[in-house]
Amino acid sequence: MQKVFKSCDKLDQKCYESYITEDILMEHAAMGMEKYIRTHFAPGNSVLIVAGPGNNGADGITLARLLYHDYEVKLHLPYGIKSLMPKLQLKRANALGIEETEELEDADVIVDALFGAGLNRLLDDLSIQLIHKMNSFKGHKIACDIPTGVAEDGTLMPLAFNADTTLTMGAYKEALYLDESKDVIGKVERINLGMSSQLYEGESDTFVLEPEDMKLPTRDKEATHKGTFGHAAIFTGEKEGAGIIAGTAATRFGAGLTTLVIHEKIMAPPYLMHATTVPDNASALAIGMGLGGHFEEEFLQKYVINSHLPIVLDADALSSMLLLSIIEQRDREIVLTPHPKEFVLLWMILTGEVLKVSEVQAKRFEMVRMFNHKYPHVTLLLKGANTLIMQEENLYINPLGCTKLSKGGSGDVLSGLIVSLLAQGYPAIDAAIHGSLALAIAAQNYQGASYAMLATDLIDEVAKLELC
Ligand SMILES: NC(=O)C1=CN([C@@H]2O[C@H](COP(=O)(O)OP(=O)(O)OC[C@H]3O[C@@H](n4cnc5c(N)ncnc54)[C@H](O)[C@@H]3O)[C@@H](O)[C@H]2O)[C@@H](O)CC1
Ligand SMILES: Nc1ncnc2c1ncn2[C@@H]1O[C@H](COP(=O)(O)OP(=O)(O)O)[C@@H](O)[C@H]1O
Numbered sequence: 001m002q003k004v005f006k007s008c009d010k011l012d013q014k015c016y017e018s019y020i021t022e023d024i025l026m027e028h029a030a031m032g033m034e035k036y037i038r039t040h041f042a043p044g045n046s047v048l049i050v051a052g053p054g055n056n057g058a059d060g061i062t063l064a065r066l067l068y069h070d071y072e073v074k075l076h077l078p079y080g081i082k083s084l085m086p087k088l089q090l091k092r093a094n095a096l097g098i099e100e101t102e103e104l105e106d107a108d109v110i111v112d113a114l115f116g117a118g119l120n121r122l123l124d125d126l127s128i129q130l131i132h133k134m135n136s137f138k139g140h141k142i143a144c145d146i147p148t149g150v151a152e153d154g155t156l157m158p159l160a161f162n163a164d165t166t167l168t169m170g171a172y173k174e175a176l177y178l179d180e181s182k183d184v185i186g187k188v189e190r191i192n193l194g195m196s197s198q199l200y201e202g203e204s205d206t207f208v209l210e211p212e213d214m215k216l217p218t219r220d221k222e223a224t225h226k227g228t229f230g231h232a233a234i235f236t237g238e239k240e241g242a243g244i245i246a247g248t249a250a251t252r253f254g255a256g257l258t259t260l261v262i263h264e265k266i267m268a269p270p271y272l273m274h275a276t277t278v279p280d281n282a283s284a285l286a287i288g289m290g291l292g293g294h295f296e297e298e299f300l301q302k303y304v305i306n307s308h309l310p311i312v313l314d315a316d317a318l319s320s321m322l323l324l325s326i327i328e329q330r331d332r333e334i335v336l337t338p339h340p341k342e343f344v345l346l347w348m349i350l351t352g353e354v355l356k357v358s359e360v361q362a363k364r365f366e367m368v369r370m371f372n373h374k375y376p377h378v379t380l381l382l383k384g385a386n387t388l389i390m391q392e393e394n395l396y397i398n399p400l401g402c403t404k405l406s407k408g409g410s411g412d413v414l415s416g417l418i419v420s421l422l423a424q425g426y427p428a429i430d431a432a433i434h435g436s437l438a439l440a441i442a443a444q445n446y447q448g449a450s451y452a453m454l455a456t457d458l459i460d461e462v463a464k465l466e467l468c
Contacts, residue, residue: 001213001396005171005172005173007173011170011171020194024194025170029191032167036189037063037109043070044071048076048106048134049073049111050078050111050114059145060111074105075093075100078114078127078130104130110137111142112142114161116145131149135162140165143167146173150176153178164186167190167191168190169191177399178386209397229257229423231257231258231259232259232286232420233284235286236290237290240290242290242291244266246289248271249416249455250420250423251272252416253420257281263294263295284311286415290316300323305323308329311419315342318345319345321349324350333422333431334428335378335428336378336381337381337432402450404451420435439462445461
């Protein structure tokens, strides 16, 4: 996993004061982009660099110098040059023979160095025209630091550069991970600014997860039996399919036993047991998926609230005042898995504040932190294109999910994976992180059409993760 920061201003400032100058940082920023281009594109390819008036533009001008002669470099400066660094960089570039181009033409590589972290107002007509044109080009699109049109807090402006790759300077930033900007940010790579990233970054309590972080359930001992791997009890209500999907996922992910807790007899697959109460040896519970109003309060009080077993609260459980009372239990492993609409409901129950889904989406990081401030012992997993997971003071971003997951049933699989890990004895935060990673990586591995994946296909991919 990699550290993530709200902004890099303080980190840059620390460098200037303690280690190296702005000029050297900028040289490394440009060298990082140069390396990316040289690795992916042979000399002779054309590179269009659109550079703005500030330091982001200066990065672009420096890149032009580094590529000039080996590549067919076209440098466009639509706003001229305003501050000291771009002036210095342009002087150096001009001395080498680089001239500005007036025409914007397609190229093999298009670099957006218009505005980076300094974008502080809506784009004007000139930028809008430029970005429309750059987006229409076929070349590989690289954003320097952050695509123009994504504000420092990650908010997406009505128009943004549509990057294939964002080469972000020095450290990963939260602004790269708001859901609404995921499409324009593309793949994210970090560029080191002339020193180890450890030294540049310092401490952070926010992290972005990588595929290598996923830990699968271990079965490294032979002297075991089904009881060794826990017993997941999944409350199955009105929409029994949700319980069956979650139960199948829990069993596939290693739970030694899985029982669907039911009120009425259902047709369950043979590997799932069913019972009308929670089995005595259950080691974790999941409730909410397809639940409806199936179980009476007395029953829930006895088997869910008074139980103190580790628990996943999902879907309908997140709008039940009774079930949400569980989050006050400080001695219990608790995972909440709302999607943004469910978060709105649970936030209203917990605080009385009525939010719109769009408000939650616009400030996902802030909302998760506000929840965490009230309930630090609870693991909150806010679903989305970039899932956020937080417990105690640590926040983890899982950006690895994909659109194949946008189908009913994916969330039930996730609940099943998490309750499986809880049943096997993993702490709530680990169960949420590794369940969420397994879901995302399994979806990536699915080979069918992007629109075709069923929850059962996803579970089949989970079953193969160890072999990948
Ligand atoms: N600070 C440093 O030492 C480093 C900075 N780097 C680069 O510098 C960037 C930040 O540089 P700056 O702070 O100069 O910011 P930018 O270059 O992103 O933009 C600042 C300029 O854009 C203008 N501006 C902002 N919004 C505008 C709008 N909507 N329409 C028209 N003009 C607008 C501002 O008035 C200012 O002139 C980073 O994103 C990164 O690319 C890198 O070189 C790494 C080192
Ligand atoms: N476009 C996407 N990119 C990444 N992950 C996605 C995307 N769409 C859905 N997901 C993930 O799929 C799951 C869907 O859960 P949910 O909406 O609760 O589905 P369900 O209908 O099964 O309850 C979540 O984990 C969510 O993060």
